[in-house]
Amino acid sequence: MDKPLYHLVPENSWLSHKQSRTPYFPPTYQQDGFIHLTKDANFLVGVANNFYTSKDPWEWICLRIDPRKLTSEVRYEPAAPVGDTAPPDGWKDGAAQAPVFPHLYGTIDFDAVAKEHRVERDAETGSFLSVEGVT
Template identity: 80%
Template sequence: MTEPLYHLVPKDSWIEHQQSRKPYFPPTYDQDGFIHLTKDPNFLLGVANNFYSSKDPWEWICLRIDPSRLTSEVRYEPAAPVGNTAPPTGWKEGALEAPVFPHLYGTIDFDAVTAEHAVRRDSQQGTFLNIEGVT
């Protein structure tokens, strides 16, 4: 297996797609044009808290993905908005040592997912606290 990629997804949505075998696309795919991933697990909690903590009460999981099993193209690009939510200001294109992130131009193949990690959140604030086995 090559170095894994990670994707955060509401647990119910992922289970629904697995059971129906319907290709998975996040709700912002049409607007964004790709699925947001990360290669560096150190970014996961920051990404989750920037884009998702105040928006929903859902239970989330983190998918560990083997990129060699993906059938759609992965491009490494600067941080981009998720829907209408901008990336953290320190990640603007052109910033010193701005990270690039893997963007998947297609669906996540079910066979590419090698693990599903539970995500723990603060029950009052919705803040993402840790991802079991990852952070």
């Protein structure tokens, strides 16, 4: 488990937690029971556009995480909803070629974050376009 993991987060939320050193949990953590991650950077823009475009107009960043420095359990499981938003049909459990995703059952340790990448969005539509230095 040496390859990096990635997590998309609203920049203001992450910076607030990082500055105050309070544990970071996304707003859907209680409902979902874990933090959504990906090990494949090629999924980042698709994930962002499926789950976050219509909800969140603010700036986002992508955390590059060193899984060896996480203290909470990571489980590789089928794609799951983020809050009330379902994953794309092709990613649903039982779909042919459905990918599995890392789910973190706890907080993201600040020391596990190797880099913060800027996320580029379309100013008019809010669509996610790329993750600087990753996609």
